[in-house]
Amino acid sequence: MAPARAVALMCGIAGLFAASPAQPVDAELARGMADRLSHRGPDGSGVRAGPGYALSHRRLSIVDLAGGAQPMALPDGTLWVTFNGEIYNHLDLRAELEAAGAVFRTRSDTEVLLHGYRAWGTGLAARLRGMFAFAIVDETTHELYAARDRLGKKPLHWLQRDGTFAFASELKALHAVGFDRRLRADAIAWFLALRYVPDPATVFADVHKLPPAHWCRVRDGKVTQQRYWQLDFTADDRPRAEHEERVLALLDEAVRIRLMGEVPLAPFLSGGIDSYAITDSMTRTLGRSVTACTIGFSDPRFDERPAARESAAACGAALHEEVLDPEQLLQLDWYADTYDEPFSDSSAVPTYHVSRLARRHVTVALSGDGGDEGFGGYRRYLFDVREHQTRRWLPPPLWRLLGAVYPKADWLPRALRARRTLQNLGCSPAQAYARSVSAHLPEEVFAVLRRDHHGAAGDPHAPLVAAYDRSRAEAPLHRAVATDLATWLPGDILVKADRASMAVSLEVRSPFLDHELLQAAARIPPAWHLAGGRTKAFLRRALARRLLPAALQRQKRGFSVPLRAWCRGAVGETVEARLGDARLAEWIEPDAVRRLLLRHRAGVGDHGEMLWAVLVLSRFLQRWCA
Numbered sequence: 011m012a013p014a015r016a017v018a019l020m021c022g023i024a025g026l027f028a029a030s031p032a033q034p035v036d037a038e039l040a041r042g043m044a045d046r047l048s049h050r051g052p053d054g055s056g057v058r059a060g061p062g063y064a065l066s067h068r069r070l071s072i073v074d075l076a077g078g079a080q081p082m083a084l085p086d087g088t089l090w091v092t093f094n095g096e097i098y099n100h101l102d103l104r105a106e107l108e109a110a111g112a113v114f115r116t117r118s119d120t121e122v123l124l125h126g127y128r129a130w131g132t133g134l135a136a137r138l139r140g141m142f143a144f145a146i147v148d149e150t151t152h153e154l155y156a157a158r159d160r161l162g163k164k165p166l167h168w169l170q171r172d173g174t175f176a177f178a179s180e181l182k183a184l185h186a187v188g189f190d191r192r193l194r195a196d197a198i199a200w201f202l203a204l205r206y207v208p209d210p211a212t213v214f215a216d217v218h219k220l221p222p223a224h225w226c227r228v229r230d231g232k233v234t235q236q237r238y239w240q241l242d243f244t245a246d247d248r249p250r251a252e253h254e255e256r257v258l259a260l261l262d263e264a265v266r267i268r269l270m271g272e273v274p275l276a277p278f279l280s281g282g283i284d285s286y287a288i289t290d291s292m293t294r295t296l297g298r299s300v301t302a303c304t305i306g307f308s309d310p311r312f313d314e315r316p317a318a319r320e321s322a323a324a325c326g327a328a329l330h331e332e333v334l335d336p337e338q339l340l341q342l343d344w345y346a347d348t349y350d351e352p353f354s355d356s357s358a359v360p361t362y363h364v365s366r367l368a369r370r371h372v373t374v375a376l377s378g379d380g381g382d383e384g385f386g387g388y389r390r391y392l393f394d395v396r397e398h399q400t401r402r403w404l405p406p407p408l409w410r411l412l413g414a415v416y417p418k419a420d421w422l423p424r425a426l427r428a429r430r431t432l433q434n435l436g437c438s439p440a441q442a443y444a445r446s447v448s449a450h451l452p453e454e455v456f457a458v459l460r461r462d463h464h465g466a467a468g469d470p471h472a473p474l475v476a477a478y479d480r481s482r483a484e485a486p487l488h489r490a491v492a493t494d495l496a497t498w499l500p501g502d503i504l505v506k507a508d509r510a511s512m513a514v515s516l517e518v519r520s521p522f523l524d525h526e527l528l529q530a531a532a533r534i535p536p537a538w539h540l541a542g543g544r545t546k547a548f549l550r551r552a553l554a555r556r557l558l559p560a561a562l563q564r565q566k567r568g569f570s571v572p573l574r575a576w577c578r579g580a581v582g583e584t585v586e587a588r589l590g591d592a593r594l595a596e597w598i599e600p601d602a603v604r605r606l607l608l609r610h611r612a613g614v615g616d617h618g619e620m621l622w623a624v625l626v627l628s629r630f631l632q633r634w635c636a
Contacts, residue, residue, distance in 0.1 A: 021080075022047025022068040022512075023092040023166075024178040025145055026187075027154045029231030031062035033173065040064035043176075043183040050094075050179060050512045056080050058090050063147050063154070065092040070373075070515055084124050085115065088149045091127075093120050094179055095142030095164045096519075098267040103137060127155060135225045136238045139267075139525065143220075145177060154228040160239045160525045161380070162209065162222030162500030165508060168233075169217045175228045180509070181212060182350040182634075189216045191635055195466035198597055201352040202455045202623055203448045203470035206501040213351040213630075222500045239525070241495065243488040246533035253534050254552040257527070264524035265291040265376070274372040276301045278364055278518075279329065281317030283546070283553065283561055284378030284387075288521055289325050290556055292376065299326040303368040303375065305360055306333050309572055317564060324558050332367045334360065339571060340580050345626070346633035348513045354449075354623040355502050356573050362510040369516040379503055380522030383494050384531040385549040386539030387566060390446045391490050395540060397442055398486040443490055444474035447498060449619045458602045458620060460595075473497055487536040573618040578611055581618075585625050593631040598624055 024043035026035045037059035044055060044066035051068025058065045058081035067080040081092045097103070100119035103126060108114065112125040119140075126134045127146050132155060141163035145156040156177060158166050168177040169189055176187045197213045200206075207213050209221045220226055223239040246253070265288060269275060277289045279302035292300050302322055306315035315331055322329040339359050349358065368375045382388050437445065445451060448471060455470045469475070474497055481492035511518040521527070534548055541547040550562045577585070586607060589600040603624050610617040 021070055021094045022050035022179040022183070023066070023094045023143065023145065024183050025065040025092060025147075025154075025176070026063060027145075027147065027175040027177075027228055028062040029173040031149075031152045033062050035059070035062060035064045035174065037064040039186060040066040043178055043186045044068045046183045046186060047179055049515055052515050054079070058083070058092075060090065060147065060149055062152060065090055065145065065147065067092045070517065080120060082118070082120050082124065084128070085113075089124050089127060089146060090149070091120060091123050091144055091146045093123060093142065093144040095140055095144070095159065096268075096270075097122060097138050097140040097142065098270075098524075099137075099139040131155075132225055132227065132236070133238075141519070141523075143179065152229070155225065156220060156228075157225035157238075158220045158222055160223045161495065161523050161528075162504050163508070163520065163523060165505070166220040167212065167217055168220060168226075170231075170233065171216075173231050175231075175233065180350060181214075181217060182347075184217060185634070189214065192216070193597075193635070195463040196468050196472075198352070198463070198627070199455050199459060199467035199470040200473060201354070201627070202459065202620070203450050203452065204474070204497070204501070205354045205449050205619075205623065206505060207351055207353075208473040208497045208501040222496075241492065241529060241532045243483040243485065243492070243532050245535050250538065250548075253530075253538075253548070256530055257534075257549070257552050258556075260524070260527040260530050261287065261521060262291050262295060264521035264527050266295045267524075268376060268519040268521055269295060274301075275374040275376065276303055276330075276368055276372040277327075277376040278302070278368065278378070279304045279318045279322060279327070280378070281314035281321070281564060282378060282381075282566060283550065283557065283564065284381030284522060286321040286325075286557055286561055287381075287549075287553055288376050288378055289321065289327055291521070293325045293327065299328060301330065301371060302327045303330045303364060303371065304332075305364045305367060306331060307572075308333060308335060312570055312572060317561070320558065321561055324561075330367060330371055332363070334363055336572075336576070336580075338363070340576070342629070344513065346629040348509050349505075349626075349630075350634060352623075352627050352630045353502075353505060353509075354619070354626040355506050356571050356619075356622055358506045358510055359571055361506050362513065365511040365516050365518070366514045369514045372516075374517045374519065375511070377507060377518050377520050378522060379507055379518075379520040380499070380528065381549070382546070382566070383491055383499055384522055384528045385546045386487060386491075386536075387546040387549075388494075389545060389566070390443075391487055392540055392543065392545060393446055394443050394490050395486050398439065401439075438475075439486070439489070440475040440478035441471065443478055443493060444471035447474060447490075447494070449623070454620065458598055458606070458624070460597055460599055463597065485536040487539060488532070491532070573622055574610075574616050577607075577618040577621045581625060582607055582611065582621060585621050585628075588625065588628040591628055591632070593635060594624070594628045597627065597631075 026040050028035050041057045047068050051070045054069040056067045065081040081090050083090045097119040100122040103122050107125045135157035142159045143164035143166040147154050167181050178184050192215045194215050197207045209219045224235050224237050226235045279285045304318040306313040452470045477496040478493045481489045483489045483492050538548040606617040
């Protein structure tokens with residue numbers, strides 16, 4: 011069945027909104043903000059200047075290539091919108107709105123937002139199925155309404171300056187407005203601990219992110235925010251077979267509605283089961299073979315091409331491959347521009363390169379992001395559940411004692427240290443999970459962070475602990491998943507994918523992050539996801555009727571790079587050279603990093619993550635804080 015046609019615009023959005031319609035706003039400034047996002051939308055641009063506001067837009071055309079210009083207005087000119095994303099249920103919403111008397115001039119999902127806001131007000135966002143960030147201005151009331159999708163696939167940054175609310179898809183556009191570039195010590199500590207700065211903060215004290223599943227309203231110079239959605243983890247007692255049928259049907263539907271477009275599409279295909287399942291579903295939906303993209307490395311420990319070839323052959327897919335050598339991977343001139351606040355997930359490097367490969371062949375790619383969060387794919391979920399079980403049979407004084415005396419030993423194997431199991435037993439469940447999911451423990455962060463920032467930095471794990479404690483879920487697995495959906499997914503995984511793909515003007519769609527599929531996964535009894543001590547056990551069993559048995563037995567590898575070897579070579583040399591930078595020395599203890607580098611080169615522990623983070627921070631400071 012051919013997918014429904016719609017207007018879909020991947021793009022960059024920006025705008026200015028004054029406290030009063032009488033307050034002048036610089037439309038050329040709004041245009042300049044959007045121009046800094048031209049990589050997100052190289053196919054066109056537009057600006058709307060109205061009383062006390064200006065909206066701007068950069069367009070990457072996917073559907074309705076001849077129309078769909080933005081900013082867009084209703085015929086009476088009272089509502090204007092600038093929109094980044096796709097609304098997959100826009101036809102259903104359109105039918106409902108037309109039945110209520112709305113008259114449409116286009117077939118655009120953008121126009122659905124305008125009529126929908128007029129009909130439902132701030133309830134609009136909760137009715138949308140898709141990925142989106144948008145802002146609507148109502149000229150009659152001088153209000154701005156902005157919203158971000160449930161999982162945070164599309165970004166929205168904002169600040170207030172001199173009574174004006176400014177927003178943009180990426181932080182770099184707000185530099186055109188100008189703001190105090192004072193950095194947050196706690197954000198630097200979060201970055202060193204987690205690899206990213208979690209929502210709603212940014213590294214700059216005056217700039218914020220609208221969190222996922224939130225809308226905001228700006229009126230009389232005041233900004234109010236409200237959450238409009240969260241997962242329900244209440245177990246559904248239907249039989250396992252019915253759960254399996256429902257998940258497969260929703261996966262196929264999620265893939266189908268993401269195939270709309272008048273441009274070529276291709277899936278990313280790695281050695282994992284998520285991308286394999288999407289490629290298989292895409293082939294079934296289209297009724298023909300598809301083209302997929304993968305990258306590999308000369309080092310077989312990191313090369314997933316053989317597994318990707320096996321999966322592609324089973325689906326009948328044509329596979330575009332590219333082998334990356336260390337020289338290509340270490341050409342990082344693009345990195346600080348692409349990631350405009352500190353971000354040290356090293357898998358961003360291959361993600362950028364596979365996006366660049368895909369863009370040579372297609373305009374839209376499908377990814378497997380979300381499969382691990384939805385279906386229990388991370389080993390840390392297993393470890394966390396086991397820690398909860400251990401607490402039940404070990405007397406509290408004993409596990410507190412074990413946690414207190416367990417030594418932090420660099421010489422232990424990395425796999426054992428990654429579990430940090432005995433250490434975690436001495437913590438609260440929230441603190442234990444934070445230690446499991448983080449790149450670095452608080453004591454490791456404070457060892458390299460300048461001492462005069464320690465007080466302002468607070469607890470580097472505070473955002474994770476807060477997210478864990480906020481969760482209403484009862485099962486340990488669900489508490490962990492809820493934490494990841496609030497922190498790791500929007501702060502790391504989706505930032506990595508959005509910035510890397512948009513840097514090369516590629517749109518990435520993620521069927522596993524369809525909120526209806528994710529909700530179905532959340533209702534599955536948690537024990538099924540980790541049955542037999544295996545990650546993603548339920549999904550593997552459900553896909554057994556479709557995918558190769560050998561593929562379902564593969565261990566998760568992640569999209570990793572040889573960071574340990576890099577830091578013994580070129581990356582370590584670059585870090586060493588940058589330790590004399592005065593800007594870096596304002597935040598980092600150079601001697602502490604030198605000691606880590608010496609130990610790393612000597613093979614005493616693996617300090618690659620911290621050394622890479624220091625390099626990323628140095629490049630960020632050089633690019634954005636000069």
